[in-house]
Each structure stands twice: as C-alpha cells, then as structure tokens.
Amino acid sequence: MINTQRLSEHIEELSLIGRATDGGINRFSYTDDEKRANELIEQYMKSAGLTVHYDTVGNLIGSQGGTENLPTILLGSHIDTVPSGGRFDGSLGVLVAIEVIHSLKEQGINLRHPVKVIAFKDEEGTRFGFGMIGSRAIAGTLSTIDLQRMDEDGVTIEQAIAMYGFDKKPLSSAKLEDIKLYLEVHIEQGKVLESNGVAVGNVTGIAGPLWLKFQLTGLAEHAGTTPMNQRQDALVGASLIIAEVEKITKQYDSSVATVGKLIVKPNGVNVIPGEVEWTIDIRDIDENQRNQVERDIIQFAETIANERQLQLHVTELQRVDPVHCDINIQNVIKESIQEIDETVISLPSGAGHDAMQFKECFPIGMIFVRSKDGISHNPKEFTSEEDIEKSAKVLFKSLVKLDN
Amino acid sequence: MINTQRLSEHIEELSLIGRATDGGINRFSYTDDEKRANELIEQYMKSAGLTVHYDTVGNLIGSQGGTENLPTILLGSHIDTVPSGGRFDGSLGVLVAIEVIHSLKEQGINLRHPVKVIAFKDEEGTRFGFGMIGSRAIAGTLSTIDLQRMDEDGVTIEQAIAMYGFDKKPLSSAKLEDIKLYLEVHIEQGKVLESNGVAVGNVTGIAGPLWLKFQLTGLAEHAGTTPMNQRQDALVGASLIIAEVEKITKQYDSSVATVGKLIVKPNGVNVIPGEVEWTIDIRDIDENQRNQVERDIIQFAETIANERQLQLHVTELQRVDPVHCDINIQNVIKESIQEIDETVISLPSGAGHDAMQFKECFPIGMIFVRSKDGISHNPKEFTSEEDIEKSAKVLFKSLVKLDN
Numbered sequence: 013m014i015n016t017q018r019l020s021e022h023i024e025e026l027s028l029i030g031r032a033t034d035g036g037i038n039r040f041s042y043t044d045d046e047k048r049a050n051e052l053i054e055q056y057m058k059s060a061g062l063t064v065h066y067d068t069v070g071n072l073i074g075s076q077g078g079t080e081n082l083p084t085i086l087l088g089s090h091i092d093t094v095p096s097g098g099r100f101d102g103s104l105g106v107l108v109a110i111e112v113i114h115s116l117k118e119q120g121i122n123l124r125h126p127v128k129v130i131a132f133k134d135e136e137g138t139r140f141g142f143g144m145i146g147s148r149a150i151a152g153t154l155s156t157i158d159l160q161r162m163d164e165d166g167v168t169i170e171q172a173i174a175m176y177g178f179d180k181k182p183l184s185s186a187k188l189e190d191i192k193l194y195l196e197v198h199i200e201q202g203k204v205l206e207s208n209g210v211a212v213g214n215v216t217g218i219a220g221p222l223w224l225k226f227q228l229t230g231l232a233e234h235a236g237t238t239p240m241n242q243r244q245d246a247l248v249g250a251s252l253i254i255a256e257v258e259k260i261t262k263q264y265d266s267s268v269a270t271v272g273k274l275i276v277k278p279n280g281v282n283v284i285p286g287e288v289e290w291t292i293d294i295r296d297i298d299e300n301q302r303n304q305v306e307r308d309i310i311q312f313a314e315t316i317a318n319e320r321q322l323q324l325h326v327t328e329l330q331r332v333d334p335v336h337c338d339i340n341i342q343n344v345i346k347e348s349i350q351e352i353d354e355t356v357i358s359l360p361s362g363a364g365h366d367a368m369q370f371k372e373c374f375p376i377g378m379i380f381v382r383s384k385d386g387i388s389h390n391p392k393e394f395t396s397e398e399d400i401e402k403s404a405k406v407l408f409k410s411l412v413k414l415d416n
Numbered sequence: 417m418i419n420t421q422r423l424s425e426h427i428e429e430l431s432l433i434g435r436a437t438d439g440g441i442n443r444f445s446y447t448d449d450e451k452r453a454n455e456l457i458e459q460y461m462k463s464a465g466l467t468v469h470y471d472t473v474g475n476l477i478g479s480q481g482g483t484e485n486l487p488t489i490l491l492g493s494h495i496d497t498v499p500s501g502g503r504f505d506g507s508l509g510v511l512v513a514i515e516v517i518h519s520l521k522e523q524g525i526n527l528r529h530p531v532k533v534i535a536f537k538d539e540e541g542t543r544f545g546f547g548m549i550g551s552r553a554i555a556g557t558l559s560t561i562d563l564q565r566m567d568e569d570g571v572t573i574e575q576a577i578a579m580y581g582f583d584k585k586p587l588s589s590a591k592l593e594d595i596k597l598y599l600e601v602h603i604e605q606g607k608v609l610e611s612n613g614v615a616v617g618n619v620t621g622i623a624g625p626l627w628l629k630f631q632l633t634g635l636a637e638h639a640g641t642t643p644m645n646q647r648q649d650a651l652v653g654a655s656l657i658i659a660e661v662e663k664i665t666k667q668y669d670s671s672v673a674t675v676g677k678l679i680v681k682p683n684g685v686n687v688i689p690g691e692v693e694w695t696i697d698i699r700d701i702d703e704n705q706r707n708q709v710e711r712d713i714i715q716f717a718e719t720i721a722n723e724r725q726l727q728l729h730v731t732e733l734q735r736v737d738p739v740h741c742d743i744n745i746q747n748v749i750k751e752s753i754q755e756i757d758e759t760v761i762s763l764p765s766g767a768g769h770d771a772m773q774f775k776e777c778f779p780i781g782m783i784f785v786r787s788k789d790g791i792s793h794n795p796k797e798f799t800s801e802e803d804i805e806k807s808a809k810v811l812f813k814s815l816v817k818l819d820n
Contacts, residue, residue, distance in 0.1 A: 202641030219640060223685055233790060235674035235697045236623060236766025237606030240666045242790075247675055248662045251655035258652045262644045270639035271651055272687045274680045281627055281676045281695045281733075291685045293639045329685075362640025386637060386646075 014404040015118075019111045020397055022056055026091070026107065027099035035391035036096025041134035041145065042070065042172035049091050053106060053131050060114035062129060068181040069154065069173060071146040072131040076113065080124045083192035085414065086374075087112070087407075088130035090146070090366060094138050098393025104381065104400065105197045106131045112408045123415045125192055132366045139163045139172075147366035151373050152187035159183075191374040193341060195410060196367050197403050198378060199395050203386035204359045211399040212406050213357040214345045215378035217297030218368050219268075220332030222306060224292045226253070226313065229323040232278055232286025247276055247285035249322045253313045257292060260308045266360050267296040267305045297334045297360040335368045341377030341414065348409035352402055363388075379406050418808040419522075423515040424801055426460055430495070430511065431503035439795035440500025445538035445549065446474065446576035453495050457510060457535050464518035466533060472585040473558065473577060475550040476535040480517065484528045487596035489818065490778075491516070491811075492534035494550070494770060498542055502797025508785065508804065509601045510535045516812045527819045529596055536770045543567045543576075551770035555777050556591035563587075595778040597745060599814060600771050601807050602782060603799050607790035608763045615803040616810050617761040618749040619782035621701030622772050623672075624736030626710060628696045630657070630717065633727040636682055636690025651680055651689035653726045657717045661696060664712045670764050671700040671709045701738045701764040739772045745781030745818065752813035756806055767792075783810050 029052065030038045030045035039046045050072050054064050062074030078084075089105025109129045116123065130150070137143025140161045148154035159170040167175075174180065200206075205213045230244035254271045261269040274290040292309065296302035310326055317324035346356045359380065367376040381403040384394040433456065434442045434449035443450045454476050458468050466478030482488075493509025513533045520527065534554070541547025544565045552558035563574040571579075578584065604610075609617045634648035658675045665673040678694035696713065700706035714730055721728035750760045763784065771780040785807040788798040 200641065201638055202643070203646050204643060207646060221640065221686065234605055234767060234792070235676055236625065236672065236699050236768075237604065237792075238672065238766070238790065239606070239608060240662065240672055242607055242611065245662070245674070247678065248659060251658035254655035255652060255659060258644065258649070268640065268642065268644055270649070270686070270688055272639055272680075272685050272689060273683045274651065274678070274689075275683075276676075276678045279677045279679075282625065282674070282697050283676050284674055285676060285678075293686050295640050362642070363638060364640075386642065388638070388641075 013408055014111060014115050014401055016397060016401045019107060019400065019404060022107045023099060023103065026052055026103055030093070032096065034096065037093045037099060038095060039091060039093045040139040041092050042176045046092060047176065050131060053091060056107070056110045057129060060110050061117045062113060066178055067149065067186040068178055068183065069146055069149040069186055070133045070176060070178050071150065071186065074110070074129040076127050078124050078126040079122050082125045083190045084126040084128055085192050085411065086128050086130060086188070086194040087196070088132060089196050089198060090132045090135035092134050092136050092138065094136050094389045096391060097389055098391060100199045100393050100395050101201065101388050102135055104199060104395065108197045108400070108404045108407055111404055112411060115408065121412070125415050135366050140169055144366055144369050145169065147369035149183060149186035150188050151369040152184065153369065154183055156183060193338065193375045193377065193414060194367055194370050195341070195407065196365065196378050197407050198365060198380060199383045199388060199393070200380040201363050201383055201386065201388035205357060205380060205382040206384070206386065208355070208357050210355050210357050211382050211402040212349055212354060213359050213380040214342050214349060215337050215380055216342065216358050216360050217334055217336040218361045218365055219295035219297045220334040222294045222302055222331045223329035224306070225289065225327045225329055226292065227287065227289045227325040228317065229287045230285065233284045235282040235284055238284060243284055244321050245284050246288040246322060249316050249320050250288040250290060252316050254290070256312045257309055260312065261305055264296070264301050264305055266298060267294065267301055268362055269294045269305055269309065291329065295362050297336060299334050302334070333371070335371045335376070337377050338375030341375055344410050344413045345377055345379055345406065348406045348413065351409055352405050354402065377410070379403055379410070417812055418515060418519050418805055420801060420805045423511060423804065423808060426511045427503060427507065430456055430507055434497070436500065438500065441497045441503060442499060443495060443497045444543045445496050446580045450496060451580065454535060457495060460511070460514045461533060464514050465521045466517060470582055471553065471590040472582055472587065473550055473553040473590055474537045474580060474582050475554060475590065478514070478533040480531050482528050482530040483526050486529045487594045488530040488532055489596050489815065490532050490534060490592070490598040491600070492536060492770070493600050493602060494536045494539035496538050496540050496542065498540050498793045500795060501793055502795060504603045504797050504799050505605065505792050506539055508603060508799065512601045512804070512808045512811055515808055516815060519812065525816070529819050539770050544573055548770055548773050549573065551773040553587060553590035554592050555773040556588065557773065558587055560587060597742065597779045597781065597818065598771055598774050599745070599811065600769065600782050601811050602769060602784060603787045603792060603797070604784040605767050605787055605790065605792035609761060609784060609786040610788070610790065612759070612761050614759050614761050615786050615806040616753055616758060617763050617784040618746050618753060619741050619784055620746065620762050620764050621738055621740040622765045622769055623699035623701045624738040626698045626706055626735045627733035628710070629693065629731045629733055630696065631691065631693050631729040632721065633691045634689065637688045639686040639688055642688060647688055648725050649688050650692040650726055653720050653724050654692040654694060656720050658694070660716045661713055664716065665709055668700070668705050668709055670702060671698065671705055672766055673698045673709055673713065695733065699766050701740060703738050706738070737775065739775045739780070741781050742779030745779055748814050748817045749781055749783055749810065752810045752817065755813055756809050758806065781814070783807055783814070
C-alpha cells in the first residue's frame with residue numbers, strides 16, 4: 013500500500029538539511045536551509061504527480077485535480093523546526109502525505125476530490141515568536157499587522173517574505189476556498205500511545221491553553237523569631253494550592269494543568285516568603301471542563317488565602333479556544349486504525365498544530381504517531397519505521413474513505 | 417529606680433548617628449559613624465561612673481570594681497546596625513545597662529561583684545558577612561584566620577582594626593576570664609510578647625539555625641502533551657513537602673521551620689518543572705527536638721520522592737548549636753518580672769545574639785522587650801518608652817538579686 017523504503021529515504025534526506033553536529037535540526041522560516049528543504053519537498057511532490065507552487069507567504073502547495081468537480085481535500089504539516097529540533101515533528105506529516113499521494117498514483121487510484129498537500133510556512137514560531145504563519149494565511153486570518161512582527165535582527169515577516177523572493181500579492185490571495193476537509197499526520201509529542209502500546213491514535217481535538225498568573229501576598233518576617241502559628245507564609249499557601257491543582261485536575265479525564273513558573277520574594281534562606289507568583293497552564297479540548305478546572309482551582313486558592321490571611325490576585329495571560337476534530341473524520345480514522353489491526357486510542361492534542369487555524373473554516377482530522385519517551389523539540393525525537401508505515405496506511409485508508 | 421528621661425534622651429541622641437533621611441540607621445563596624453557612636457557611649461559610661469577602655473578588636477568596655485573580690489558580671493549588647501536598621505536593636509541593651517549602673521550609683525547601691533558593660537564590636541556582620549566579632553573575641557574563639565575576612569572593598573577585619581587605631585595586641589588579650597555571668601536586654605524582633613500583651617519576657621535560650629538544601633529532580637516535559645498521571649513534576653512534589661514542613665513543625669512547641677528560598681527549573685509557563693531547589697531553616701533551643709523535626713521532614717520528603725519517582729538530594733548548609741539560658745538566671749529574671757507586676761512569659765530567641773558566643777564560657781541570661789508588630793532590621797522598629805522602662809527595671813532587679 014505504501015513504499016516505506018522511499019518514505020524512510022525521504023525522512024533521512026530531509027533531516028540532513030539544517031542539521032548541526034549534535035544532530036539537532038535548525039530550519040527557520042525564510043532562511044537558506046528552509047529554502048533548500050522546500051526545494052527538496054518540491055521534487056518529492058513532483059515525483060508524486062503533484063503540480064507545485066508557492067503562495068504569497070511561501071506555503072509550498074502541491075496540487076492534483078479530482079475526477080469530479082468537488083471541494084478540495086487538504087493534507088499537510090510543516091518542515092520548519094524549533095532550535096535544535098528533531099527530524100519528525102512536522103516533516104513527517106508532509107512526507108507521509110506526499111507518499112500516500114505517490115502510492116495512490118502508482119496503484120492507479122484516482123480520487124474524486126482534488127487534493128492539495130501543503131508544507132505550511134513557519135508553524136513553530138521560532139524566528140518571529142509568532143507561529144502558524146502559513147496556516148493562518150490559508151485560513152484568511154493573517155493580517156498585514158502580523159507581518160510587521162520582527163525577528164531578533166529587526167527583520168519583519170513582510171521583509172523576510174520579500175527577501176525570500178515570493179511574488180508580492182495581497183494576503184487574501186493565500187486564503188483557500190471550497191475546501192472539504194483537512195487531514196494531518198503528526199508525532200504525538202507525548203507518551204499516551206507509547207504507554208498504551210499502540211503505534212497510531214485518533215486525535216479528538218486540540219486543547220487550547222488557558223494561562224493564568226497567581227500572586228499570593230503574605231508577610232515577609234524573620235524565620236527565626238516568628239512562631240509557626242503567627243505566620244502569613246505566602247509559600248506554604250502557594251504549596252497547598254499547587255498540590256491541589258494536581259488533585260483537582262486529575263478528577264477531569266482529559267484536562268491537564270501545570271504550574272511551570274514560580275518566583276518567591278524576597279527568596280532569602282532566613283526570611284518567611286512575603287510573596288509568591290506563579291503561572292498555571294490549563295488545557296482541555298472540552299472548554300466547559302477547562303473552565304470548571306479553572307473555577308475549582310481559583311475557588312480552592314481563595315479558600316486558602318482567606319484561611320491564612322493572604323491576599324490573592326489572579327490575572328489571565330491568554331485564553332485560546334480549543335478546537336474539535338470532526339466526528340465523521342474521527343470515525344473514518346478509527347475504522348482505518350482497526351483495519352490495520354491496531355487498538356483504537358483516541359486522545360486530545362495538548363500541543364498546538366496548524367490544524368487549529370482552520371477552526372472556523374472547514375472540518376479537520378489528525379492522526380498521531382507514537383513518539384519514543386514522548387520526547388519532541390529535541391534531537392532525541394524518535395519514531396520507528398514500523399510506526400511511520402502504520403501512520404501512512406491509516407492516512408491512505410482514511411483519505412480513500414473520505415473521498416468516497 | 418530608673419531615670420527614664422535620661423535613658424530616652426540617650427536613645428534619641430545615639431539614633432542620630434548614622435541616620436539617613438528615611439530614618440534608617442547605618443552604623444557599620446570600624447567606620448567613622450560607628451566611632452562617633454562609641455565616643456558617645458564612652459561619655460554615658462563615664463557619667464555612670466565606669467572606667468572606659470577599648471580592647472584589641474575594638475570592644476568598648478566600661479568597668480567598675482565590686483566591694484568584694486568576686487568574679488565579674490558582664491552586661492551589654494551592640495551598637496552596630498544592619499543596612500537601614502532601627503534605633504533599638506542592640507543599642508537598647510547597651511544603653512539600658514549603662515542606665516542601670518548609673519541609677520545604682522545615684523541610689524548609693526554598691527555591688528559586691530565587679531561589673532563590665534560592653535558595647536560589642538560588629539554583632540550584625542553587615543560589613544564582613546561575619547558577625548559577633550567582639551563577643552567571639554571575648555569568648556576567646558576569634559581566630560587570626562577570621563581576621564582575614566574582607567569587606568566589599570577588599571579590606572580585611574585586621575586592616576580595619578589597624579585603620580581604626582586600636583593597639584595591636586594578641587587576640588587572646590581580649591578574652592575575659594573569671595566571669596560570673598552575662599546578662600543582656602534586647603528587643604524581641606518577634607510578636608510573642610506583643611500577642612501575649614506583656615512588655616518584657618524571660619529568654620529560655622537562643623535557637624541555633626540548621627540550614628538544609630533540598631533538590632528534587634523529576635522530568636521537564638511538555639505541559640500540554642503529558643497527562644496528569646504520567647508526570648514526574650518536581651514542583652508538585654516540592655509543594656507537598658513544603659506544606660508538610662509546616663504541619664510537622666507545628667507538632668513541636670518551640671520549633672520553627674521555614675522554606676525561604678526556592679528556585680524552579682526550567683521555570684517556563686508551559687514546561688513541567690524538572691527540578692526544584694529549596695532551603696529549610698529549622699530552629700529550636702531544644703537540639704533533640706530540632707533533630708526530630710529534621711528527621712520527620714526528610715522522611716516525609718523521601719516518601720514523596722519515592723511515590724512520585726523523583727530524585728531527592730538533601731545537603732546541610734549549616735548546623736549551629738542552640739544555647740540555653742542559665743536556669744538560675746532565668747528564675748531571677750522571672751521573679752523580677754513578677755515584682756514589676758507583669759505576667760511572666762518565657763520564650764526562646766529565634767534570632768542570634770552575642771550571648772551565643774559564651775556557650776562554653778559562663779552562664780547567660782537575656783531579657784526581651786516587646787517590639788511593635790515584631791518588626792526589626794527596619795527604620796519602623798519601635799519599642800515604647802514604658803516598655804523600655806520596664807526592661808530597665810527588670811535588669812536592675814535581676815542584677816541586684818544576682819549580685820547577692
């Protein structure tokens with residue numbers, strides 16, 4: 013069904029572009045290495061029978077017509093990396109999609125729907141601190157103001173596009189219309205599939221992050237002279253709340269909540285902490301559930317603050333809506349997983365993906381592939397050839413089913 | 417019994433030396449301001465009938481003979497400050513001692529024992545990061561190696577002494593022999609007396625600090641893609657331990673334990689904390705109890721680390737022995753407190769004092785005076801005239817009783 017050897021060769025060949033001596037890959041948007049990577053992808057697309065072009069922001073798009081006059085099916089992912097990234101995050105999705113189209117052609121299967129395979133520009137946001145540039149453009153949500161964002165050298169996205177040599181056209185020219193659905197294969201970047209012993213999984217949605225900042229203020233006093241029952245210790249209060257964050261979140265199946273950043277003031281060995289500031293990152297594909305976790309945490313924090321005469325102040329840093337995968341597409345993916353004799357696992361994506369940008373545009377579906385030890389954004393990122401083959405088969409089967 | 421007006425004038429007059437515009441007092445060892453302060457104390461001592469001299473490290477000593485050939489009673493405290501310190505910490509003890517001697521003289525009371533009132537050199541350690549220089553010298557524990565410690569400008573204690581102009585003699589010349597006991601009045605620097613509504617208190621001992629460093633290592637993973645039940649979150653582990661530190665310590669009457677300093681790594685909003693490092697400051701005048709608190713905390717931390725697959729590493733930063741106040745002196749102080757119609761409260765000192773240095777030398781006793789809101793090391797430090805008068809009366813009565 014799939015030419016696994018060809019796919020593996022493509023993964024190896026692409027991984028050489030931008031690779032440092034430590035194995036880490038550095039491919040940032042609108043750079044020479046990223047251009048070379050795109051040129052390599054162009055060749056693979058052409059071999060697969062696709063017609064290639066770049067849109068105004070630099071998305072590389074390989075197109076083929078359908079046998080009927082129907083909306084287009086989109087496939088894709090990205091080929092840019094984080095600093096010292098791995099060879100699978102993003103790249104795998106692009107290469108698997110091309111391989112599926114290539115195999116379909118070799119097997120003489122003509123799809124009813126037109127298909128576009130896209131290597132989206134700058135998903136990671138490494139260069140401009142602003143990711144998913146290509147998918148935003150295709151969704152029609154990228155603005156000319158966004159293009160004024162600068163990299164560390166003061167170069168704007170707009171200038172980078174011009175230097176790269178793309179035709180200057182209105183941003184609206186990049187928006188794709190009359191799309192049936194979007195399908196993406198991506199490594200899981202977590203350990204759910206691994207711990208369940210399966211190669212591929214059906215993604216239920218992409219959890220949007222809610223970021224809150226908590227400030228808890230007590231009284232910074234002498235650690236030696238203040239008895240335990242006369243303290244307003246902000247760190248003990250914070251500790252009770254942080255321990256409860258885990259407890260609360262575990263009650264909700266799909267939620268995750270993380271206190272990742274915490275600062276103590278004045279932070280002296282013999283001074284009772286007078287103030288503690290920390291962030292909470294809460295994610296769930298079920299927005300109501302995420303809101304419930306948020307409410308439970310804040311309510312508990314308020315109780316602790318009241319009991320301990322501490323002042324609590326909570327501010328919102330960002331609140332991104334979760335995106336759901338289309339139920340019909342999910343069912344098709346699950347059927348396809350069953351057909352290759354794998355147990356069906358459905359899981360949310362905690363990390364963001366290009367597919368998020370299409371929330372208001374057209375239905376989306378995602379297929380996750382097992383990542384060794386859940387490691388990503390790291391040269392140690394690894395997914396086996398067998399698992400990659402399975403993901404390609406699931407994409408192949410899903411595409412054919414969705415085409416009918 | 418006491419000339420409170422004179423005492424208040426002395427407190428006011430001394431507070432002007434080294435005082436900044438914000439009211440904070442800066443008197444550091446071997447500086448011009450500290451020299452002027454010592455010269456003022458010299459005058460007060462002389463008015464009180466004391467013979468004045470400086471020893472080789474710069475302790476200012478006012479002496480009077482006794483009517484009998486008996487060991488010497490020492491009284492005193494220090495007149496140096498922390499940066500932007502208050503007017504009572506240290507200074508009060510020196511001035512109250514001088515006032516008591518002055519009042520005794522005026523009332524024609526001659527003590528059987530010789531008495532020395534000492535303004536100890538550099539209790540706070542502000543300049544050299546090494547305090548209690550004067551009391552160490554008098555205890556005979558200050559070494560020539562200690563004198564090589566440098567201030568921020570690279571000036572050693574030895575050089576500072578020489579610049580100050582003291583006679584260069586062997587350090588051993590500062591050691592005092594044939595001492596009956598040491599008595600000190602000091603502000604509480606805590607809120608125990610205030611919350612009990614009493615002006616003065618009997619000190620049971622000086623709690624030595626035990627400082628431990630805890631390192632807890634887990635796994636720094638993606639906050640979005642790692643389910644709650646697959647995490648090795650070092651901060652949740654740390655939080656459970658820190659909350660328990662309070663719970664454990666509250667079971668022991670006189671113990672205090674504080675997590676004052678804590679650092680999270682990598683400290684990113686969307687990264688599960690991979691490592692947390694924190695300090696614990698444990699104090700008790702009962703060393704066995706302090707050791708028990710330490711054992712309980714470490715045992716609990718080990719349990720948490722094992723349950724959560726975290727690596728725990730505990731190191732000792734310092735372990736200072738607690739010092740007990742002499743039971744006979746404590747009884748005399750308690751009687752004296754009763755005689756001025758105050759409720760007797762006995763309490764440990766959580767902060768360090770010059771008296772600690774005399775642990776192996778001679779019996780010690782300390783009288784604490786109420787501090788408003790427990791504030792010290794701050795221009796807001798405040799003790800009322802009435803409370804100061806009571807502390808002087810208790811010192812007066814205790815001295816007379818101990819002399820008999």
